[in-house]
Amino acid sequence: MAKLSGKVGHQILRFGGNGAGQILAAAAVVLLFCLFSGPGSALFPEDEEEELLSGGNGKDFETDGGNEGGGAPAVGKVYPVTIRWAGICCSVSDKSNKSVRFLLEHVSGEAKPGRLLAIMGASGSGKTTLLNVLAGLLEINGRPKSSKFYRFAYIRQEDIFFSQLTVRETLSLAAELQLPNTSSPEVRVEYVNNLLSRLGLVGCADTNVGDAKVRGISGGEKKRLSLACELIASPSVIFADEPTTGLDAFQAEKVMETLRQLAQDGHTVICSIHQPRGSVYYKFDDIVLLTEGALVYAGPARDEPLEHFSKFGFVAKPRFPFSRLLLNYDSQLNEFSFGHYIIHLLNDNHSPHDCPLGEASWQMA
Numbered sequence: 001m002a003k004l005s006g007k008v009g010h011q012i013l014r015f016g017g018n019g020a021g022q023i024l025a026a027a028a029v030v031l032l033f034c035l036f037s038g039p040g041s042a043l044f045p046e047d048e049e050e051e052l053l054s055g056g057n058g059k060d061f062e063t064d065g066g067n068e069g070g071g072a073p074a075v076g077k078v079y080p081v082t083i084r085w086a087g088i089c090c091s092v093s094d095k096s097n098k099s100v101r102f103l104l105e106h107v108s109g110e111a112k113p114g115r116l117l118a119i120m121g122a123s124g125s126g127k128t129t130l131l132n133v134l135a136g137l138l139e140i141n142g143r144p145k146s147s148k149f150y151r152f153a154y155i156r157q158e159d160i161f162f163s164q165l166t167v168r169e170t171l172s173l174a175a176e177l178q179l180p181n182t183s184s185p186e187v188r189v190e191y192v193n194n195l196l197s198r199l200g201l202v203g204c205a206d207t208n209v210g211d212a213k214v215r216g217i218s219g220g221e222k223k224r225l226s227l228a229c230e231l232i233a234s235p236s237v238i239f240a241d242e243p244t245t246g247l248d249a250f251q252a253e254k255v256m257e258t259l260r261q262l263a264q265d266g267h268t269v270i271c272s273i274h275q276p277r278g279s280v281y282y283k284f285d286d287i288v289l290l291t292e293g294a295l296v297y298a299g300p301a302r303d304e305p306l307e308h309f310s311k312f313g314f315v316a317k318p319r320f321p322f323s324r325l326l327l328n329y330d331s332q333l334n335e336f337s338f339g340h341y342i343i344h345l346l347n348d349n350h351s352p353h354d355c356p357l358g359e360a361s362w363q364m365a
């Protein structure tokens, strides 16, 4: 069984001030970019990790494709990577080590290149925990976090930028630090222009990023700028933790459309999401549904989960054309979001502990 070793991640740092302080702050930002934003996400094979991690149920975490020849892949080239996981467990113990709480129990699934996978479930169901396990930020089945055979990007809920740089300056700085020294300034400028265009950031390219005090670009633009900075390292896999949190419907849809586009460009994209609107939900290719750390569905998105659950006698009614299946639970109308729909099913008939491998274990009482 896994022990949750705590989250490993980038630090959140803010800089401000004027004059010399500003220059020092900018220098600090450059240094921090080197430390935290460089091709740091790009991890390459270590001999001891060539053997795939193995748990009680056999292989529990496995990747196909990637950088098989070893060494860094060429900049700009995205190597297709499939990630499969089975029997993932994750637990935390209290300080005295007397009681153990399972955050994930025997969770399985698959993420493929060219497809956008959403990890869905109610608040506290284990979405971020699973994302962190898959991204190698937590221990897996009691073993230290694994090295990856491929480049990956992790987009956090909080966006970390130097507020007084423009979008173009932010990307140029990231490109300066991440592209090989051999690339000429002209190549880097063209690279940045391409990224601005690909991520829909041309219109705000010369706007300051801004912060809570000084208005800058919108939340959705910040999220797309985060993606743009990460894309410089040509990640095979993109992890995004709740990428639509805090965004209005329009911006949320634009961010998800960008992620869908990146999947179509060959990246394997995995995001966690709490309660997507119908218009966002229909961008997903695959979903993993969790409740209380247990898997209740892993497979194609769209109408297939509904068909799956209808086999067990559960039917969700549409309310709006663009948000069917995906509403908050409304006891008067008896309509459910996916998360609540599944919790209802579990509470009535099962405990999550009866659900080791999703589909196979689902039987109506």
Ligand SMILES: Nc1ncnc2c1ncn2[C@@H]1O[C@H](COP(=O)(O)OP(=O)(O)OP(=O)(O)O)[C@@H](O)[C@H]1O
Pocket: 004, 006, 007, 092, 103, 121, 122, 123, 124, 125, 126, 127, 128, 129, 130, 272, 274
């Ligand atoms: N380091 C930790 N120590 C103890 N409990 C933890 C730890 N990390 C997560 N948890 C607990 O595990 C459960 C799942 O957390 P997680 O953040 O994965 O949920 P989530 O589905 O992403 O929720 P949300 O949608 O609210 O972000 C929660 O009850 C949380 O309190």
